[in-house]
Amino acid sequence: MATDLRVSLTDLCSLRCTYCMPAEGLDWLTKAQRLSDDEFLRLAALFVKLGVTSVRLTGGEPLVHPTLPEVVGRLAALDPRPEISLTTNGVTLTRSAARLAEAGLDRINVSVDTLNPARFAELTRRDRLSEVLDGVAAAAGAGLNPVKINSVLVRGSNLDEAPDLLAWTLRSGFRLRFIEHMPLDADHTWSREDMVTAEEILAIVEAAGYVVQPVGQRGSAPAEEFEIVDGPDRASWAAETGRLGIIASITRPFCRDCDRLRLTADGQLRTCLFAQSETDLRGPLRNGATDDDLAAIIIAAVAGKQAGHGIGEDGFVQPERSMSAIGG
Incomplete structure (x- = not known):
């Protein structure tokens, strides 16, 4: 059984990042299509009983979910208690960081692709960088350390800022994570040739004068870690x-x-970020399935998990859902 569950609380988002969704947004789920908090929590409790030890809340943008602190508190009350983390764009984090920490949030990742206000507005179609940076500081002040910063480098846009982003995180005590741009954009315009690779990122960092050393084996963690x-x-x-x-x-x-x-906001279980198929949990949940029934569905889905994402292979097709609809 997998041990890490990513729960998308909502597909709604307060930004319109160019590498994620169109300027006009997407066709959002209705309230009836989204799982309720009680439904999320019932499924989360079941996943924990099946062996999940870490629950990450994502979106869309999870901070727009009106009862987020209550969800965190209810997750923290589960037995056994999972590690609880959050991935956010940070726009309204100043208003909720302390409350989330008090509710039981353990860790936080904030997306910051640039430190330039004009470039931020261009990348996200929103002029809100100052709010994001204040939110990052608020998270650190609330004790959600180490704060992790997620950055996607885009060729022809913020690639030159890689050393500046690293310098900022080193001064601030944050942990920077560069993420290769994945084929999960709503416009389906992703191109491997345009993607900034890990090799390029390391070359840029080293060319800026930083000395990096690999840090052991990463196990099941998605990030390859380097010590500066x-x-x-x-x-x-x-x-x-x-x-x-x-x-x-x-x-x-x-x-x-x-x-x-990954559990989507409309109750679909995805065993791979790039999967073409999903397993419906919302239908059985709302049609009276018992916990044993739901557990059997989950176990069968996990047993059929694909061996790899297949990107670069003949026949690879980008998932119909974008990252904002799947949840990171």
Whole structure:
């Protein structure tokens, strides 16, 4: 059984990132189509009983879910208690970071692709960088450490900012994770040739004067970790060494060790981010299925998990759902 469950609480989002969705947004799920909090929590409790030890809340943007702190609190009350984390764009994090920490949130990842306000507005179609950076600071102040920063580098846009993003995180004590752009955009315009690879990212970081060393085996973790042992303005770093992660799902796939499952906002179980098929849990849940019934459906779905994502192979087809609809 997989041990890591990603739960998309909503498909709604407060940004319109160019590599994720169109400017006008998407055809959002209706309230009736989305799982209720009680339904989410019933399924989460069942997954925990089946062996899940980590629950990550995603979206869309989970901060727009009106009862997010209550969901976190109810997850924290499960026995056994899973580790609870959150992936967010950080736009409204200043208003909720302390409350989320008090409710039981353990870890947080905030997406920050640029430190340039104009570029942020271009990438996200929203002028809200200052709010995001304030939210990151609020998360650290609430004790959600180490705060992890997720960055997608886009060729012809923010690629030149890789060293600046790393310098900022080293000074602030955050942990930066560069993520290869994956074929999960709503417009289906992704191109492998346009993607910034892990090899390129490391070359840019080293060309900027940083000395990096691989950190052991990553196990089932999606990020390949590197220790930053030296580099520019080292005296300003928050610690003697820093940490950089690179999630290279395309060029350095980790499918064999992947232990993640995803539950979409409309109650579909996905055993792979790039899967073409889903297993419906909402239907049986609402039609009176017992926990044993639901457990049997989940176990069968996990047993049939595909061996790999198949990107680059003949016949690969991008999933119909975008990342914002699947949940990271």
